[in-house]
Amino acid sequence: MGLREYVIRRLILLIPVALGVVILIFALLQVVPPTRRVLVYLTGSPKELSREVIQGYIKMYGLDQPVWVQFAIWLNEVIHGNLGYSEYTGPVLYNLLKRAPATIELVIYAAPLIILIGTWAGINAAVNRDKTFDHISRVLSVLGTSLPSFFFGIVLSAIFIATLKWTGPGRLSPQMDSYLTVLRRLGQWHDYTNLITIDALLNGRIDYFIDALKHLVLPVTVLVFINTATLVRVARSSMLEALSKTYIIAAKAKGLSQKEVIYKHARRNALIPVVTLSGLIVGGMMTGLVITETVFLFPGLGHWAAYAAQRFDVPVVAAYALFSAIVFVLANLIVDILYAYIDPRIRLG
Amino acid sequence: MKIKVPERFEPTVKEIKFILKRVKDTPLSLAGITIVLFFVFIAVFAPILAPPAPGLNPYIIPRDESLGFRVEPSPPSSTHPFGTTMLQRDVYYGCIWGTRWAFEIALKVIIAIVFIGVILGLIAGYYGGVIDEILMRFTDIILAFPGLILAMCMTTVLTQAGWTTIDSVLLSIVLIGWPGYTRLIRGETLRIKNEDFIEAARAAGSSDLRIMFRHILPNAIYSVIIVASLDFGSIVLTTAALSFLGLGAPTGWADWGRMIYDGMSFVRGGLRWWWSWTYPGLFIVFFVLGWSLLGDALRDVLDPLYRRK
Secondary structure: OOHHHHHHHHHHHHHHHHHHHHHHHHHHHHOOOHHHHHHHOOOOOOOOOOHHHHHHHHHHOOOOOOHHHHHHHHHHHHHOOOOOEEOOOEEHHHHHHHHHHHHHHHHHHHHHHHHHHHHHHHHHHHHOOOOHHHHHHHHHHHHHHHOOHHHHHHHHHHHHHHHOOOOOOOOOOHHHHHHHHHHHHOOOOOOOOOOHHHHHHHOOOHHHHHHHHHHHHHHHHHHHHHHHHHHHHHHHHHHHHHHOOHHHHHHHHOOOOHHHHHHHHHHHHHHHHHHHHHHHHHHHHHHHHHHHHHHOOOOOHHHHHHHHHHOOOHHHHHHHHHHHHHHHHHHHHHHHHHHHHHOHHHHHO | OOOOOOHHHHHHHHHHHHHHHHHHHOHHHHHHHHHHHHHHHHHHOHHHHOOOOOOOOOOEOOEOHHHOOOOOOOOOOOOOOOOEEHHHEEHHHHHHHHHHHHHHHHHHHHHHHHHHHHHHHHHHHHHOHHHHHHHHHHHHHHHOOOHHHHHHHHHHHHHHOOOOHHHHHHHHHHHHHHHHHHHHHHHHHHHHOOOHHHHHHHHOOOOHHHHHHHHHHHHHHHHHHHHHHHHHHHHHHHHHHHHHOOOOOOOOEOOHHHHHHHHHHHHHHOOOOOHHHHHHHHHHHHHHHHHHHHHHHHHHHHOHHHHOO
16 A cells, blocks of 8 residues: 555544544533623624524524534534634634734744754663663653642742743743833734744844743743643653664664664654654644643634633633544644654555 | 362452552552542541531531621631631531542432443344444444533533533533443453353253353353542542533532632632642542552553553
């Protein structure tokens, strides 16, 4: 079986899971009484709506119809981008798109750091097994799995934000943020990507770049510390396993230096299981973002979802769950394909 | 004194001796067990360590009336060793009863998901075929979600449907927890059911039920124990995270996550009111740490892959 057939087969397998995810969310929504559930379909504020109008909407979206009819109507709405209306934050899809850049900005700084630090520490811990480096990294990784991200975030913000005042909550300091609207109006700031650090560089505003970067340091630290721990463990044990293989003995017998054996022969093979783990890290990030953004009042998707959960705002929470499941499933798909690409045994076996 | 052990228990006694020796040799396992036992002690003796007012729900942290209705926490003193938090609720009391609450939640959830996992896993692994296929696709769907987010969604929905937040949190953690155990037991069942002794039991006329519960389950249970002890901490961590998002125990409840959530409004004061969020935070950290060290220790002793190394 070639790589192409493998990818096609994997894509076909995706369909039942994707359908299942949608059905599960729909099933959860069924628990909510129709007068509240109708929010999932609305495109405008329900506050002005009278009882009769709500009843009209219930009829219109078929909430009094059999379940499968309801499911078809709902799925149709979701596919056409209608995710409903939140009483607290407005149209769901609009907010999803508006808040995504802040979250993406966090992820593009955190994800590479997690992977680099995780594999580097794991491999070095295995190479220096039972030496100081190994002990320190093991203690840190146990701590990383036991330390709740919200507690870690609170400690950091109490020290660095409230006491030392090195940085603040949000994406920019308040003055910078309000001046940004002025700059936009003057035509001196263009939102190319909506990622502030990158836009700042493109607009030639180093001061904005530094300010945005300062606001990213703490949330990125929390995300990295919490998510790296598992990666270090897996990288360490897979490197230990690779080092015990016969091809390593063969490489050593050939007279290769220690460095060549470790970095050319063992590390490549040790990194294969690490690739599979990166899919899991995406899931961990989706969770971590909800907590981290809440602690640092970072105006991204996670903060929005947490704010909604506190108010039992069903449309937003359901949309976020659906969104994160789709991202998670796609990430796992990409990981599986990468995995097959790296390791021929998978697609040939 | 030498206790005479009946012959059929001899392997068990030998096993226990081996386990104790292994535990004694690894300092981290010993640390894990000590921490867990310490928490068990706190949970069991909570009524003595922090006596609740008679006739009231002991999980609601009492307010110190003598300090009035001031919102700001009061610093640690002789009457309040860990200080007080929002509205003069005693932090020490909250941490002690929070331990008991953590055990209560984790035990309820673990029992429920192990029970579901054992039944479904045995059925899926033993009978295979269509039932297996359906159950596994079902676990796929649940595992397609990041756990905490699915739990968050389910809690929100159940609360809207009129459930209490505590019940909805428990049920949602069960929902995200059972697929892992079902898969674990299924895998073990698949491995064990082809062993010779199962064939022998079948030839001797054992029923399916007897084979599943008498022959397969006892051989599969070790891995469940390992995973369950590793999960004990993470269940508490998930509940705490949900409490921190405002989903779960109401304000004033002896729940570590909720106490941190309440204490978060005092973080703006920097380290000025540190006791209001530091103590519950440390309790969570050590609780989770203890269980994950214990889980590692159990894996070292029980898992055949690791044990003889």
